[in-house]
Amino acid sequence: VxxxxxxxxxxxxSETLATGLAAAGLDRDQPAAFVxxxxxxxxxxxxxxxxxxYLAEQAAPVRLVFDYIPPAADAAPAHRAQLRTRAxxxxxxxxxxxxxxxxxxxxxxxxxAGFDEVEDLSAPExxxxxxxxxxxxxxxxxxxxxxARARRT
Numbered sequence: 001v002x003x004x005x006x007x008x009x010x011x012x013x014s015e016t017l018a019t020g021l022a023a024a025g026l027d028r029d030q031p032a033a034f035v036x037x038x039x040x041x042x043x044x045x046x047x048x049x050x051x052x053x054y055l056a057e058q059a060a061p062v063r064l065v066f067d068y069i070p071p072a073a074d075a076a077p078a079h080r081a082q083l084r085t086r087a088x089x090x091x092x093x094x095x096x097x098x099x100x101x102x103x104x105x106x107x108x109x110x111x112x113a114g115f116d117e118v119e120d121l122s123a124p125e126x127x128x129x130x131x132x133x134x135x136x137x138x139x140x141x142x143x144x145x146x147x148a149r150a151r152r153t
Contacts, residue, residue, distance in 0.1 A: 012043060017054055032058050036066035041097045048099060049109060056114030062152040064115070067145050071100040075144050083144055106148055115150040122146055 010020035026032065034055050040048055055064055072083040087097045101109070103120050110118045121129075123145045 029059050031061050033063040040068040052113035064150045067147050069100050110150045115152050117151040119149040
C-alpha cells in the first residue's frame with residue numbers, strides 16, 4: 001500500500017463523512033482522490049447529495065470513483081426478477097438497498113455538486129476495457145452495476 005493511500009472506514013449511520021475523514025487525517029486544502037465503492041446503494045438520496053457536495057469542495061483537482069446500481073426496471077427483462085430477489089435477500093439481512101440512479105440522474109447529481117467531468121460505465125464496459133469483450137462470458141448484461149468517475153478541475 002503506497003504511503004499516499006489512506007483508508008477511512010466510515011459508518012454513515014453514526015458519524016459524518018467530514019468527521020471520519022478528518023480523523024483519518026484528510027487535508028481539505030490538498031487535492032485528493034476518493035474511492036467510494038459498495039456504499040451509494042445503501043444511502044438515501046439526501047446522503048448521496050450531501051456526500052457529493054462535500055467531496056466536490058475538496059481542493060482541486062478532485063477525483064471520485066464509485067459504483068452504483070441503476071433501477072431494476074432498467075435491467076434486461078430476463079434479469080429483473082433476479083435483481084429484485086437479490087434486493088429482498090439483502091433487506092432481509094438488514095442491508096436494504098435505499099437508492100438506485102439512472103445515468104441521467106447520476107450526471108445531474110454530480111454536476112449539481114460541482115463536478116465538471118463525468119464518466120459513467122456499465123460493469124461490462126469497464127471489465128471489457130481491461131480483459132476484452134470476449135472474456136465477459138455469456139450474458140454480460142447480468143452485471144447490472146455501473147462505475148462512475150467524476151472530476152473537478
